[in-house]
Amino acid sequence: MNKKVMWIIIVVLVALVSLFMYNQYLAPQATEGEKAVTVEVIAESQGIEKIYDLNTDAEYLYDLLMEIKDDVKPEFEEASFGIYLTGLEGYTADEAKNEFYAIKVNGVDAVVGVKELPVVDGEVYRFELSNW
């Protein structure tokens, strides 16, 4: 068993080092500074269509939403994999109706959540109430 414990410790250590390296070199890096971006919130069924042209220093989309939270009223839910967006502009996506807010960056579906999406100058972030 001792040999096994040793191997487990080695593997865990290697994993921790790789996770550290990942965060250091591979994770999406945000750039700081003045960025001009557009945030669109669309919930057709609720008659919501808001467009915000913003100048921001926010690093990630989550920070940007928090900067304008009085306007867009974001709601989030905790999940094992992090947080996800459930509501905007006072309307909460209804899971029973298979609704969710799709996030699109320049028209392309985002592959990560709001906390991992870096805010980049000139990009358009669209939150669209969709069905899955």
Added chain:
Amino acid sequence: MKASDITLIAILSASLTAGKLVLSVVPNVEVVTFLLIVYTVMFGIKRAMFATFVFVTTEVLMYGFGTWIMGYYVIWPMLILLTHLISKHTKSEYGFAILASIYGFSFGLFFALFESIFYGISYAIPYWISGLPFDIVHGVSNFIIVLVLFNPITNTIEHLKKE
């Protein structure tokens, strides 16, 4: 196929689904890889293969059909095949633990390549990179699970078979 085989396959596939559901709250820590390795070693490639197809089809019934499910129909049978090949040369838990961890590490890469068939390679690269931390967790947890549980479980099954 004998009636006892059909019953066995039903139990094996049910345990795969149950094992998957129980650990689904912990991202990328799973026992499916471990169980498939054990089943292949203990019950043979044919029964393990049948159990996998039942298991993946149950996934379709539970989560609906997505492109990822086609990946499941490839990746799990592939694991059984590899386990079968390795078990011809070694029965050591270290061999299987290494197989399981390589499997975990390359899970994201496999799906990135597989999904790129549908969405293009420009989708695959960010998909793979953003999933790397999860692949690391997957590989490490697979290694530990197989290393620690392989002998106790195979011994128990061996014991039950004799009874």
